[in-house]
Amino acid sequence: MKSGAEHWDEEYSSGSKHFHALASSDPSISAIKFVEYLEGLHKPLIGDLLEVGCGMGRNTNWLAQKGFRATGMDISKVAIEEAQKRAKELGLEVKYISGDMALPWPLSDNSLDFILDFVTSHLLNLEQLSSYLSEVQRVLRDDGRFALYTLDRTKDQQAQRLLVENPGPEPQTYIIPEMNHIERALTLEEIAEVYSPFIVEHSDLIYRPTRFGDQTYEKYYWFVVLKKSI
């Protein structure tokens, strides 16, 4: 199996042939939900924000346009170069970091108000997840928020089927056959456990048909906002 970086460089170089939306410059539903969530609380769209697994920057650049001081991090150099190019074309000051979110981050302690993880950490194994969550804990300010948009398995029939037909090496994981790609799909209770010590402050289950390869799947995702347990 290819390393994460090789795998994602190949996906982005192919024009995102499996995950078509990733090549787009339009924000994802997760970024829109995040902004709506803050607006619902009458919070200004400002602060220091990091998007892990930012891909070609469709969300990070859009959020920088909205007023956040934004940073994007991704394991794919191909995606980061394109994200930087797009930010420059838009005249935006966005910091992009090419790096693995499961390794120590080149960011200071308590330096962020928001960490966004949109369909990304479901790819990590439990050891990587533990290192990742330590970095979130270190870098997020005490009153900061950690927003997740991640795969559901309460209602998602594709995830339920793959967990039985093509299980992965760890509980709650399966392998997508077309890509030899491991994903984790969770119930809300499992999200609270897997992402502890962070505490679920808000959650929404979202129905979102998603095109993957040549097919559209009836997918469900969790949009969850977590806070630090202090």
Ligand SMILES: C[S@@+](CC[C@H](N)C(=O)[O-])C[C@H]1O[C@@H](n2cnc3c(N)ncnc32)[C@H](O)[C@@H]1O
């Ligand atoms: C399904 S895509 C989601 C992209 C983006 N968040 C969006 O919603 O458009 C997952 C992203 O995570 C990145 N990624 C995968 N493993 C990573 C890791 N260990 N560290 C940093 N980024 C990673 C991939 O390169 C890819 O851009």
